[in-house]
Amino acid sequence: MSERIEVQKTYKTYVGGQFPRGESGHYYKVYSSDNELMANACRCTRKDLRDAVVIARNAFPGWKSRNAYNRGQILYRIGEMMETRRAEFIAALSRIGFTAEEAAADVNASIDRLIYYAGWTDKYQQVFGSINPVASSHFNFSMLEPTGVVTIFAPEQSPLLGLVSVIAPVIAGGNTCVVHASEAYPLAAITFGEVLNSSDVPGGVVNILTGIRKELVEHFASHMDVNAVFYTDKLEKEMVVQIDDLSTENMKRVIKTPVDDWYHAESESPYFIVDFQETKTTWHPVAY
Amino acid sequence: MSESKTNETTYKPTSPNSKLDFASLWDYAPAPESAANLEVKKRYELFIDGKFVKPTKGRYFKSINPANGKEVAEFAEATQKDVDKAVKAARKAYEGEWSRISAKTRAKYIYRLARMLQERAREFAIAESIDGGKPIRESRDVDVPLAAAHFFYYAGWADKLDYAFPGKKPESLGVCGQIIPWNFPMLMLSWKIAPALACGNTIVLKPAETTPLTAMLFAELVKDAGIPHGVINIVTGAGATGAEIVNHKDVNKIAFTGSTKVGKIIKRSLAGTDKKYTLELGGKGAIIVFEDAAIDQAVEGIINAIYFNQGHVCCAGSRLFVQESVADKVIQKLKDRLETLIVGDPLDKNTDIGAINSRQQFDNINKYLEIGLQEGAEMYQSNCKIPENGYFIRPTLLTNVSQSNRVVQEEIFGPVLTVQTFRTADEAVEKANNTPYGLASGVWTDKGSKIFKVGSELRAGVVWANTYNKFDPTSPFGGYKESGVGREGGLHGLAAYVNLK
Numbered sequence: 001m002s003e004r005i006e007v008q009k010t011y012k013t014y015v016g017g018q019f020p021r022g023e024s025g026h027y028y029k030v031y032s033s034d035n036e037l038m039a040n041a042c043r044c045t046r047k048d049l050r051d052a053v054v055i056a057r058n059a060f061p062g063w064k065s066r067n068a069y070n071r072g073q074i075l076y077r078i079g080e081m082m083e084t085r086r087a088e089f090i091a092a093l094s095r096i097g098f099t100a101e102e103a104a105a106d107v108n109a110s111i112d113r114l115i116y117y118a119g120w121t122d123k124y125q126q127v128f129g130s131i132n133p134v135a136s137s138h139f140n141f142s143m144l145e146p147t148g149v150v151t152i153f154a155p156e157q158s159p160l161l162g163l164v165s166v167i168a169p170v171i172a173g174g175n176t177c178v179v180h181a182s183e184a185y186p187l188a189a190i191t192f193g194e195v196l197n198s199s200d201v202p203g204g205v206v207n208i209l210t211g212i213r214k215e216l217v218e219h220f221a222s223h224m225d226v227n228a229v230f231y232t233d234k235l236e237k238e239m240v241v242q243i244d245d246l247s248t249e250n251m252k253r254v255i256k257t258p259v260d261d262w263y264h265a266e267s268e269s270p271y272f273i274v275d276f277q278e279t280k281t282t283w284h285p286v287a288y
Numbered sequence: 289m290s291e292s293k294t295n296e297t298t299y300k301p302t303s304p305n306s307k308l309d310f311a312s313l314w315d316y317a318p319a320p321e322s323a324a325n326l327e328v329k330k331r332y333e334l335f336i337d338g339k340f341v342k343p344t345k346g347r348y349f350k351s352i353n354p355a356n357g358k359e360v361a362e363f364a365e366a367t368q369k370d371v372d373k374a375v376k377a378a379r380k381a382y383e384g385e386w387s388r389i390s391a392k393t394r395a396k397y398i399y400r401l402a403r404m405l406q407e408r409a410r411e412f413a414i415a416e417s418i419d420g421g422k423p424i425r426e427s428r429d430v431d432v433p434l435a436a437a438h439f440f441y442y443a444g445w446a447d448k449l450d451y452a453f454p455g456k457k458p459e460s461l462g463v464c465g466q467i468i469p470w471n472f473p474m475l476m477l478s479w480k481i482a483p484a485l486a487c488g489n490t491i492v493l494k495p496a497e498t499t500p501l502t503a504m505l506f507a508e509l510v511k512d513a514g515i516p517h518g519v520i521n522i523v524t525g526a527g528a529t530g531a532e533i534v535n536h537k538d539v540n541k542i543a544f545t546g547s548t549k550v551g552k553i554i555k556r557s558l559a560g561t562d563k564k565y566t567l568e569l570g571g572k573g574a575i576i577v578f579e580d581a582a583i584d585q586a587v588e589g590i591i592n593a594i595y596f597n598q599g600h601v602c603c604a605g606s607r608l609f610v611q612e613s614v615a616d617k618v619i620q621k622l623k624d625r626l627e628t629l630i631v632g633d634p635l636d637k638n639t640d641i642g643a644i645n646s647r648q649q650f651d652n653i654n655k656y657l658e659i660g661l662q663e664g665a666e667m668y669q670s671n672c673k674i675p676e677n678g679y680f681i682r683p684t685l686l687t688n689v690s691q692s693n694r695v696v697q698e699e700i701f702g703p704v705l706t707v708q709t710f711r712t713a714d715e716a717v718e719k720a721n722n723t724p725y726g727l728a729s730g731v732w733t734d735k736g737s738k739i740f741k742v743g744s745e746l747r748a749g750v751v752w753a754n755t756y757n758k759f760d761p762t763s764p765f766g767g768y769k770e771s772g773v774g775r776e777g778g779l780h781g782l783a784a785y786v787n788l789k
Contacts, residue, residue, distance in 0.1 A: 130764075130780070132779075134762055135762075136760065138755065140763050240560050241559045244560055245556055245559040248552050248556050250769065250770060251555070251569070251769060269455070278768050279775050279780050280743075280749055281750050281778075282750075283751070285754055285755050
């Protein structure tokens with residue numbers, strides 16, 4: 001009896017709740033730590049980003065108007081779905097050099113991080129909003145509202161925990177996003193897309209592209225219908241300048257919060273949610 | 289609104305008294321505020337390290353009273369060396385005395401500024417009106433009292449910052465470079481200086497070149513209050529001086545209020561630096577009036593939204609959207625109300641609309657009126673008398689305009705209101721949000737649920753519901769999208785002046 005040939009998975013992108021190939025057909029090879037070819041990953045281009053932003057923009061009104069309880073349950077559901085696929089994630093991380101222990105810890109922490117942010121969805125407004133005692137006869141309050149479509153450069157060296165840690169606070173606050181997965185280790189991100197797709201997260205809320213960061217930075221930072229850019233890696237100076245500069249034309253919020261250690265207590269915080277919120281203040285007269 | 293001609297015949301006021309017509313009954317007697325207790329010096333120097341010092345290059349520029357074209361005073365032009373001196377003084381103070389005093393002492397200094405400003409309030413109000421052209425009624429009742437209130441509010445935060453950021457420890461930033469505009473010179477100064485001081489920073493501030501007078505009066509007040517030397521430095525000059533502040537290596541934070549165009553230049557020049565920044569930029573505020581609104585109140589609100597401070601307000605309600613069923617009525621009432629506005633001497637207590645701040649702005653607004661007419665707008669201006677000298681523009685309505693018109697899309701920063709109609713709430717929201725700006729907006733309706741729904745759909749940092757152009761130190765202010773980054777005022781305004789650890 002001949003040995004069974006394994007059916008390998010084709011890794012594509014995750015956009016609009018589907019798994020399309022990159023528009024250009026370009027690819028780059030992704031290797032395991034033993035130098036085995038794991039995938040021909042999509043080498044996404046400006047066109048893919050543009051398509052993804054249109055989809056993220058269209059998903060935004062629906063996602064932001066989901067009530068906080070509902071968003072919390074959906075984030076929790078992502079955690080549940082990850083839990084059921086622990087083995088797959090651990091195997092994936094093991095192939096790129098994580099020890100079994102490290103891989104398990106990474107997956108555990110990722111699931112826990114989702115639960116952490118799930119719990120924040122209906123609380124950050126209470127902690128960070130305010131009622132303002134103005135000196136005139138008005139009722140005045142400030143609420144947080146999601147800033148819109150966020151482009152994210154996921155951490156290069158933390159392909160799962162880092163990825164989850166940057167996506168969760170952004171969507172917990174009602175934003176939608178387009179994420180560039182770790183360039184060298186993009187496969188966990190696409191598998192995470194499969195988790196999202198079975199977790200009641202509406203299509204288009206999280207969109208994950210793979211490709212070469214250097215090629216995508218310009219488009220992630222300059223697209224006129226993107227409201228914020230987020231990265232946590234220490235980027236080379238040239239790229240930092242490029243992002244700051246290109247984000248200016250439509251006044252994107254540039255959130256650069258360096259994080260080295262995704263296990264550190266500081267790497268999960270409601271301030272990551274607040275960074276992608278706008279404060280809206282409403283006045284109304286008080287009178288008969 | 290091509291039907292505006294027929295309005296005049298078909299419009300029936302709800303009561304015979306609904307049309308206010310004071311002007312044809314009697315003239316207002318002049319009621320000028322006396323400028324006797326304001327002593328304006330011939331020349332003002334730079335305020336650096338607690339002293340008034342001459343500018344290195346010895347150059348001075350004039351500030352002009354826009355209501356009569358007369359020179360107000362000469363002000364020093366700060367160049368690179370002066371700015372450097374100011375930053376060094378601020379750094380020295382930050383690392384020295386200012387860092388050693390307790391938060392409680394810091395608070396008391398800021399309280400002192402609030403009190404001293406209140407004591408000299410009228411003098412500051414007169415100075416503001418002379419230098420900038422705004423009606424004394426506004427500088428006296430709005431600008432200066434609010435500025436004092438701002439100091440009073442933030443003073444109290446100085447020793448309570450640990451309560452402002454749950455789970456975090458706030459730390460001061462260092463030297464803050466602050467650049468403020470000419471539309472609310474004293475108020476913007478307070479918005480910048482008060483929270484920066486409360487959080488333990490030191491300051492180099494530059495007022496606008498057309499309105500530096502109150503900032504220099506404030507410098508005297510800083511001296512009188514005994515604020516440690518170098519904590520507040522004030523340098524005068526134009527854009528080049530501002531650029532020196534923005535680009536100075538030893539500045540930790542830039543706070544700017546002004547045009548979106550300049551804001552973008554500043555943000556670009558900060559690219560790749562670790563300087564924090566807050567930007568309060570332009571706006572094109574939308575006012576949505578539903579058919580169920582209290583129409584007379586709405587009309588008053590619209591007048592206040594667009595003609596307050598000659599329309600030189602970043603959050604001015606400059607785009608009016610009226611529900612079709614009440615459009616004729618609202619437009620007619622607006623026109624009637626326009627006729628009652630008094631345009632003239634800023635120092636006259638009866639004046640509603642003062643002088644346009646500068647020649648440049650005067651030309652700019654007139655340019656937009658030309659553009660509006662070329663685009664097919666119908667222009668309605670009040671028939672009021674305006675002074676022969678100085679820069680004055682009659683309050684203006686532009687009807688028959690569409691979303692793509694430049695007068696609807698671009699910030700005019702003058703007493704010019706565009707008027708459009710809508711049928712459904714969705715349409716109103718869509719049109720209101722169709723702008724790169726997102727600073728402020730207004731909604732008028734008698735229905736509470738509609739206020740909350742429309743308010744939550746509007747992409748703007750401030751929503752005034754059944755009111756407009758209200759400000760308070762406790763109330764955060766700032767824009768979405770191209771209207772800026774960050775908030776000023778209230779608890780949220782503190783975040784601009786601290787690092788969170």
